[in-house]
Amino acid sequence: MATVDAAAEYVPYAPVDYPVYRETDPAQAVEGVSPDQFFESAYTPILQDMISHVVNEEGPVLDSVLARRIARAHGWVCTGARIRDRVDQVARAHFSSHDEEQLGTFFWPTHLPPEASPSFRRPGDDDSMRSLTEVCLQELAALVSEMQAKGHVADALIQAVAREAGVSKLAHAGRLRIEKAVRHCGE
Template identity: 35%
Template structure:
């Protein structure tokens, strides 16, 4: 059951946030990205301060180089524990993470450039340890018991940690809009949000 955030902004402000989300998706399409959301129905909470925004955790891709990957053993029953540990590492570091991105992380760790159906099916069998949700951005994997309607947006820690809009869950995109409430006062808030998401400097 999803938690419900308290409605602390007016209906007009909430509507503005919803429309901005749609507009940002259109801008994202212009940047060769797929629209990430059709609407946002979750009420908006009080905006965070600049200091609070800076204090938010950064997004960093999981480091799977610490594992001894054995491609030839990947589909063996005896290799289950290694796959489970890798999945736990990625989900622990990146959740909510889209299911196909999770599969790609595991495939790349084994030296595979393509993530075929057999690999996806193998990984799917191990997802019972996590929570799974679906929204307009896709199917996302969460740590067990951590699903919520809003997640603080996590800016990339380094350039290589940047995520396309389509890899970010709807709850985190809602958190992103809330993190920059003053952008709603700009003439083109959708463009401001798209730039913040895609081309802002790494600090």
């Protein structure tokens, strides 16, 4: 009768610990959300606290996403140019930013230097899915590097990055975004 050394074959399950991205509610950071006062200078400290909450929890975060999050917290369905400009003005006064051609500006949380390469944050739940255009190039490049380290190359690399990012159907624009991140890794 053959025996097997169970201890030698046992490989313990080690959960993978990935950074997670979750949407946050800026209204949780303040008391007194007031759509009527949004454009008043006296409201700037409340707006600043809301913006800080989103940028520090979700950042690097795209300017349009930040403006949308702030608008929704005020009960607005649409995010018009005046709202975007007001949010942008307050955010630029308090956070480092990085402009990406054709996308917009990403605001960086205070705990992460703008020259840092952030880890890719996978969606924490179904409500926290981001499109590839909502992920800064540095963060997407980190996912590319991770997939390259797992042996993915060429088209398999593109597909692996898309899958890990939660993209179920990769459109042409998404493919181009991933290819740009691959080039960024090579620089």
